[in-house]
Structure formats: C-alpha cells, structure tokens
Amino acid sequence: MIRECLINPRVGWRYIDSEIVAFNCENQQIVIWNETASLLWEKIAAGMDFNDLIEFLTNKYSLSNKRAKRDIITFLQEANSCGFIDYNNKELKIENQNDKDGENILLTIEMKAIENLIPFAVTFETTYVCNEKCIHCYIDHNQLSLSLSEIRHILNEIAAAGCLFVSFTGGEFFTRNDAMEIVEYASKLHFVIDILSNGTLITKSIADKLALHPVRRVQISLYGATPETHDLITNLTGSFKNTLNGINFLTKAGIKVEIAFPLMGINFHERHLVKNLARSLGCLLSPSHVITARNNGKRDTFQLRLNDEQLKLFLEDKELSALYAGRKPFQDHQFYFKFSDLADAAPCYSGFNSCAITPSGKVLPCNQLLYEIGDLKKNSFSKIWHNSPQIQYLRDLTISKLTKCSKCQLLTSCARCPGLALLEGGDLLELSPENCRISAINHSLKGGENYG
Amino acid sequence: MAKGSYAPPRANMKGDTKSLVVAAIHKGCPSSSARIKKG
Secondary structure, eight states, X not given: OOOOOEEOTTEEEEEETTEEEEEETXXXXXXXXXXXXXXXXHHXXXXXXXXXXXXXXXXXXXXXXXXXXXXXXHHHHHHHHTTSEESSOOOOOOOOOOHHHHHHHHHHHHHHHHHHTOOOEEEEEXXXXXXXXXXXXXXXXXXXXXXXXXXXXXXXXXXXXXXXXXXXXXXXXXXXXXXXXXXXXXHHTTOEEEEEEOSTTOOHHHHHHHTTSOEEEEEEEOOOSSHHHHHHHHTOTTHHXXXXXXXXXXXXXXXXXXXXXXXXXXXXXXXXXXHHHHHHTTOEEEEEOOOOOOTXXXXXXXXXXXXXXXXXXXXXXXHHHTTOOSOOOGGGOGGGGGOSSGGGSOSOOTTTSEEEEOTTSEEESBTTBOOOOEETTTSOHHHHHHHOHHHHHHHHOOGGGOTTGGGOTTGGGOXXXXXXXXXXISOTTSOOHHHHXXXXXXXXXXXXXXXX | OOTTOOOOOOEXXXXXXXXXOGGGGGTTSTXXXXXXXXX
C-alpha cells in the first residue's frame, strides 16, 4: 500500500510557464511535467500523502476516486522509474534514455526562457578570492564579496524570477567558509546547482555533503596531466595532487565531475594526456582554446594563447575540438532558425535567458560581457531584469547593427563573442579580434582563402 | 486549469543529459561557463 511519496533530494525543479521542469542530478535525467503532473509535484513537495493527492485531484477535476487513484499511480510509477521520486520502493530504476532527447529538452526550455525573458541559468560569482594564482586568470582578486545573507536574498530573488540552473563560481567558491551553507540554501529553493572550482579545497566531507543536494556537476579546472605543468600555471605547489584528490572525493560521492581544460601554449603538449586522464578518472572533458584579456583590460594573457599553428592542430583534432563547449558559430545557433535572415537575430542571447552576478552584486548579461546592467545593492533583481535601460539596449541589438561583422564573409562560421569584442576591441559592436583569428584559421582549414 | 480540461499527469518530455557539459545548459550565454577562470 502506498503511504507516502518523497521527492529525491537530488532533484531541482522550477515552474517555467505552467509546467515544472525537474532535473535529477543523481542520474542527469531531465523531465518536463505536464500541468496536472506539475500540480501533483507541488503537492508532493509540500508533503501531501497519497490519499490526500487522490482527494485533491478528485476535487479539482471532478474525477471519480477510482480514476484519480489510477492516474496518480501511473504518474508516481513514471516519476519513480527515472528516480525523481521514491514511494515504497528503495530500488530506483534508471531508464536508459537517448542523449539527444536531453539536449532537445534543454533547447526547448532555453527557447521558452528566451521568449518569456526568464533568467533560467545564472552564473553566480560568489567571491574573487582564490588560493591559486593562475597565470591566465582574468579576475580582480581585490573585490569584496557579498555576505551570506545578501547571497540568500539574491537567491530568493532569482528563484522567484524563474532561475533553475545556478552556477556557483569565483575565484574559488570553497574559499568561502559558508560555501556549504550557500549550497544548502540553494537546495532548499530547488535550484539545480553547478559549481566551478579548482578542487583543491574539496575534502571527503564536503563531497559527501554535496551529494545530499541537487548538485548537477562540479566543474574542476585542470591545466595539465603532470604536476610540473599544472602547478606552473596555478603558481601553487601541490595543487595538481590536491585537485586530483578533490576529483576523486567527488566521483566517489556520486557527483558528476567535468574537467575544464584551458589550452595554452605551455600545456598544449599534454592535451592528449589530459584527455586520457579525464577518461581514467571517469570525468567529462571540456577543453577551451579561448584565453581572454584580464577584466582590468590588461592583455598580457595574450602571450599565453595557442599560436596559430597550435590553434590549427586543435581545430583539426576533431575528437578534442568537438568537446569544446563554449560559444558556437552563428550557423549552429538553433535560436536563429526562426529568423529568415541571420541579420535580424541578436548577436548573443545572454541577457535574454541568462545572466551573471558578481561578488559585489553587479548584474552582467554574462560574466564574459562586462557591461553592467544593474546593481543588486541598489535595485531588486526583478527591476534590473525587466527595466534596466542597459539590458533593453542589448535585447534590441541585432547582428545587422554590428559595424564590420555583419558584412564579413565569415560571419556564419564565426563564434563572435560580444564580451570579447568589448573587452579586447573596446566596442560592443566592433570586431572581436581573437574571434577573427579563430574564424580565419577555421576558414583556411576548410580550404578557404587566407583571411589572416 | 478549469474543471473539464483534465489531462492525466505525465511527462511531456523526458531525457538524459549525461554527456552534456556545463555550457550546454547556458546556450543563451554559452561562454559564461566556458570562460575558465580559476586562479
């Protein structure tokens, strides 16, 4: 006999429109419940037991008791079969799903969020303090951090605005003594949580605690396959060993780990070793060939970038470059499919369904687009998100307004980033020089004329 | 939802995201997660 239904504590969820999107961080399954299922889900989350669920459904829709009971059991079985709830059944069966389905669901949600201007994914920079001193890091470590109570208040606000996916990052998130309290609070608000970390401060105790919450991924930065290379980049002796320890604690606790691997001239020779290391650790690998200027405008990091020859080798390496998860060329942006002319699309959809919050409470469209749209110490998130003249300006931009890029022959194959254009070119509407370099090399690899 | 417009509770969509990396969640702002910042 079914007595109680429990939502898996590793499931985060949020209403988008009239339907609940739920994400199971334990098995990485995502589901969109229909309206009736969403209502039941809310009642289950509020602690309603099986008999009360029947009564609720019977009254709300004038159903017979028998019909309501049958439909609820079918729903509970469905939710149970993919691990979203547990009712009188300790064995959570995991369905084998097609990966493509998950990607399509995310795209559906993203489109819905864009159309309704819901900030469904927020990058939350909680501190700029870090125990590593990486040679390529772009942040200003001297900024003050928000307090725990300020962070809680902001989490309340972005949850109310419809945010489901929150990424806690830094600096190093775990330099905050209250990092676990932030995670616990986000968990209470049903966020799906990503954490970007260097892993060195993650202990077994922290990993085990994270596994009690809807933590979808922990992304760990790794800069090489040897301590010599990794520690040279982090400027912290022993960091390679401690990062691997952190990864092992997380994977053993059942947390999915993704290795972020920024490619630079000095670690390029270890790229295949890092790929093999990630595989042996059971982690996804996310390499990136984009090293940016520092946030204060200094460009000394440019010398760390892959040179043209290395960049060619990376782009030619289909297995490795396919893992790059950053900005895609315009032609790959499915968002644009509804536009008959690419020129009418926005140059970037940050600020439509996503944004970033800095440790001092500033709101940015993206942590790579340093174009302040508001200050949470002065205004509410809702007011900024809906009324900021700066965000309105961004949302009104179209590719046709890009001074030079709109006329470039390489536009469709370019992954132009407005953040890089602003930071490195000095103008939101102008060229992004590094994107120009990458596009030109990509073009030459496909047999096109040299745009260098 | 008014009485009479009842649809049995079920999933409209369901799928797996195991192989998707963090940035796949942030397609509206994909570089956000791809910008590697530790240090």
